Amino acid sequence: MKIDPNHLMILAAIADSGGLSEGARVVGKSQPSLSRTIAMLEARLGSRLFEKGKKPLRPTELCRSLADQGRVIAQAGLAAQQAAELYNSGKAGTARLAGTPIFMDGVISSMIASFQTAHPEVSVHQTYGYLSELTEQLNVGNVDIAICPVRPDRVPEGLSFKPILQGRNVIACAPSHPLARKPALTLADIAPYSWIAPPAGSPLYEDLRNALSSIGITDFRVSFTGGSLASIISVMSGSEALTVLPYSVVFMQQHTRSVTSLPIRIDHPDRELGLLWREDRQARPAVKRFRRYIEDEFSDLALQISEKGRNAVWRA
Amino acid sequence: MKIDPNHLMILAAIADSGGLSEGARVVGKSQPSLSRTIAMLEARLGSRLFEKGKKPLRPTELCRSLADQGRVIAQAGLAAQQAAELYNSGKAGTARLAGTPIFMDGVISSMIASFQTAHPEVSVHQTYGYLSELTEQLNVGNVDIAICPVRPDRVPEGLSFKPILQGRNVIACAPSHPLARKPALTLADIAPYSWIAPPAGSPLYEDLRNALSSIGITDFRVSFTGGSLASIISVMSGSEALTVLPYSVVFMQQHTRSVTSLPIRIDHPDRELGLLWREDRQARPAVKRFRRYIEDEFSDLALQISEKGRNAVWRA
DNA sequence: CAATCTTCATAACATCAGGTTATATTCTTT
C-alpha cells in the first residue's frame, strides 16, 4: 500500500502543531482539507492515526512513526528547494574553464582561489590548451569558458569573445638579475644573456620571436624551453636567463618576488586576452557567475596595472 | 518555490533508470506523463534538468542534487509503508498490561520475555494492581489488558473476561524444607510451621485464610507479609516457613529449584485466572497479537500442568 | 449542569494536476 509523501508531510505538521486547525495554518490549507486527508489515510491504513473522540487530537503510535517519515520528507523537500536556489543563483554547480597555461597559472589560478573562498559550493574544473584546442573543447561541450589571447579579427566561428586585458608583453628576469637594478638599458646590455622560451607551439613563443626582432635581436640563444610557468620562473631565479612574459603575469607574481620586468618596451602582440564561449549554449548559473567574477577581477587588474604604469619609465 | 516530493521521486527514478521510458515503467506511469512532469519542473525551476537534445537523457548537476533528495523521499515513503505494515500486523507498537503482582512476576513475565524475542519491535508496559484498580485502569484507558483472578459471575461491568487458567492453589515451601521430602503428610506435620502471607489486601491473602481453614487450620502464625513474589521466595528459601501460592506460579518456578509444593490438597479458590479488557475499545494490532500469544502460552501451560498432575499423588 | 467555546467532521461543489492514448519530432545508429 503506497502512501503519498504529501500526506505524510501533512500528518507530521498536524502531529507537531497539535491539531488540525493549527496544522492547517502551518501547511497553508484549510482545516477541512486536512481533516479529509487524515480520514482517507486512516481508511487506507485501516488504523486510526489519532485517538477517537479526543478533542485536542492525540496521535497514535502509528501516527508518530509515520510523522517521523513525514518530517524526513519535509526536510528533503526543503533541501531540494535550497539546492535549486543555490544552483540557480550560481552559488552551486560546476564551471569548467580552459586556457593557455601561462595565463592560467600566472593570473587565473589566484582568481579561482578567491572565487572559491567566496563560493565554496562551486567546483571549478581547469584544463589547458591553445586556441585551436580550446575552440574544439568549447564546441564539443567539455568546457564552458576559455581564456586565451585572440586576435579580435580572428575569433573562431560560433564563439563569442570578450576582451578582458590588453595584450602587452615584457622582458622578464629574476629580481636578482644584474640588469634588474640597472637604471638605463641598451640593447647591448641584454645581448649577452640567453633566453627561456615558452613551449614551442604556444602563442607566447611567437611573441618572443616577434618582440625580440622588433628591438633588433634576431639571433638569440634559447637555454630552456617547454616548461610551464612554475618551471620557467624556477629556472629563471636560478640563472641569468631572460624571457618574455605577459605583463599581467609578471604583475600578479610581484608578491612572490620571484620575477621582475626590465624597462624595455617591446612590441605589443596583435592579440588581446579575453574570454571565449558559445553564445548558443546558454550558460549555467554557476558559469555566468564565474564569468562575471573573472571579468570584474580583470577590470580591477587592468586598473592596477595602468596606475602602476603611470609611475614607471619605459624606454624604446 | 516549493517542490512536490512526488516530482522529486519521479526525477530520481528517471535519473536512476536512465530514461523516460524506463523510468515510466519503474514508477508505473506512462512516458508522456513523466515527460510533462519534467517539463513542468524545468519551467518552474528555470533550469534544465536534462541536457538539451541528448537522446540517452543526460542529467544535469541540478538534476543530480534533486534526485538525491528524491531518493531520500522514496526511502522515507517505503519506511513509512513498512512501519504501517508492521503496526497493522501487530509486530510493532505497544501493549500495556497490568495484573496481580504474584501472577505477573511468577508467570506472565517469562511469557513476556519469550514474546519479546519473537517480536522485538513491540514494547510491553507492565503495571501491577488488584481487580478494582485494574478495572479503573482499563476504563480510564491506561491499560489494554489486565490479568487477574476473577469470579466469573463478578466480572466488572463493561469488561470482557476470558479465563485462561483454572484457579488452583497449593501449599508451597522451599525445596530444602523438612516436609518437602516426606512421602505422606498429615495436618499435624504442617501445624508447627509459621506462614508467609501475601500482601494484606491481595486476593491471595484471602485464599490463604480460606485454604487453611478448609483443612482445619484456623490459627496460624504469620512470620512475613507484604512482599512481592521475589521476596516471598527469598524468605522461604532461607526459612522453614510455608505459604500458599497458585500452582501455576510454583510450576513456572520449578526450573529455578527455589520453591516446591506440598502434596496436600487445599480448597480451590472460587476465582479463575483470566484476561480482562474493554470490548468497546477496539484493540490495537499489537495488543491483539499479544493477547493471542498469552492465551496460547496459557493453553500450553494448562496442558503441561494437567499432564504433570496425572503423575502426582494428592491427598486430602 | 447548562452554557459556551473550540475543535473536528461532513456536505457540496469547483478546479486543475496529472493520468491516458495517439501522434509528431528528434536524435542515434546502421
Next chain:
DNA sequence: AAAGAATATAACCTGATGTTATGAAGATTG
C-alpha cells in the same frame, strides 16, 4: 539516407484536493 528508438506534444478525461458553509462533539467554566 533510412530505420529505429526515445522523447515531446496534443487533446482529452478523471479524481484528488482545494474551497466555503455548517453541523456535531468534546472541553471548559461560572
